[in-house]
Amino acid sequence: MSEASKLVRKNPPPAIAIGSGKGGVGKTFLSVHLADRAVQQGKRVLLVDADLGLANVDVMLGITAPGNIQQVVDGQAQLSDIVVTHRNGFDVLPGGSGLHELTHLSAMQQRLLLDEMNALTCNYDLVLIDTAAGIGENVLYFTSCAESVLIVLTPDPTSLTDAYALIKVLSRQRDVGKFMVAINQADEVQAQITFRRLLSVADRYLDVVLDFVGFMPEYNKVRAAIQSQQLLHNFSDSSRIDSLNQLLDSILAQPPCVRSGAGMQLFWQRALGNDLGYQSQTDLAV
Ligand SMILES: Nc1ncnc2c1ncn2[C@@H]1O[C@H](COP(=O)(O)OP(=O)(O)OP(=O)(O)O)[C@@H](O)[C@H]1O
Ligand SMILES: [Mg+2]
Numbered sequence: 642m643s644e645a646s647k648l649v650r651k652n653p654p655p656a657i658a659i660g661s662g663k664g665g666v667g668k669t670f671l672s673v674h675l676a677d678r679a680v681q682q683g684k685r686v687l688l689v690d691a692d693l694g695l696a697n698v699d700v701m702l703g704i705t706a707p708g709n710i711q712q713v714v715d716g717q718a719q720l721s722d723i724v725v726t727h728r729n730g731f732d733v734l735p736g737g738s739g740l741h742e743l744t745h746l747s748a749m750q751q752r753l754l755l756d757e758m759n760a761l762t763c764n765y766d767l768v769l770i771d772t773a774a775g776i777g778e779n780v781l782y783f784t785s786c787a788e789s790v791l792i793v794l795t796p797d798p799t800s801l802t803d804a805y806a807l808i809k810v811l812s813r814q815r816d817v818g819k820f821m822v823a824i825n826q827a828d829e830v831q832a833q834i835t836f837r838r839l840l841s842v843a844d845r846y847l848d849v850v851l852d853f854v855g856f857m858p859e860y861n862k863v864r865a866a867i868q869s870q871q872l873l874h875n876f877s878d879s880s881r882i883d884s885l886n887q888l889l890d891s892i893l894a895q896p897p898c899v900r901s902g903a904g905m906q907l908f909w910q911r912a913l914g915n916d917l918g919y920q921s922q923t924d925l926a927v
Contacts, residue, residue, distance in 0.1 A: 658786075664774030686730075687734060688734070690734065693740040694739065699725070709737065709740075714754060716753065721760075790811065809846070832856030
């Protein structure tokens, strides 16, 4: 854990979950750059790789996880033992443990993970949760329990359909009413058109608020940076970095949503279900 992270805050930090429905649209790319940008703003940041099946964040950043959540669940390690500090100053809780559904954990394992998570997150000012693709149970849990939800999509029609599907299920089944929307791999005009398409269908069928927070153009150096496991600004100084920074600043400047039941304190309790004595308003039964 970084030196800055050793100062313990009293209240649990706000969390932003990053989801998309469709895979491969840039969630992990945006998550790691958001973490880096928030550190530049003086925040202590924990980036959670919520893809518990396949590693994402550690591969993109070229970091080696010293352990995984499965070991914590088995009582062989503490969460703080498996947190890795990236050289740019943010901490990463690695995923990719082969642990497919949190709901498969026993009550004892859930309790352990919950206590560990509550203790860990109190060390940070901001928690970012990079979710897996799809609308599986873990994605819904992780996404619906954060105060703020960022939906990432590209102008690709399948990406739009899948983003809408995720928004729909989160709004109808998990009571999420507000979403930030970022369009990746698009110029400003394409991004506006894509956002308006999503907005028109959401306005018609759902009771949700969508906030357009910006766009990131298609840029070939993104692939090259990812391949060499570097952050984009360490790799290129193009003006496209300005677009990226504008997008990141806009996301970080959004006030956290005040939703009853959201927040890191309840985050893992809700994620792990109701049988720990926590009275949830939702249908997150294990
Ligand atoms: N703005 C961009 N310009 C060019 N390529 C991009 C851009 N954003 C993302 N990519 C490409 O898309 C790939 C997928 O990005 P990323 O891994 O962040 O997506 P993801 O949504 O996290 O995927 P998954 O759902 O599999 O976790 C990257 O490896 C990169 O090659
Ligand atoms: Mg990813």
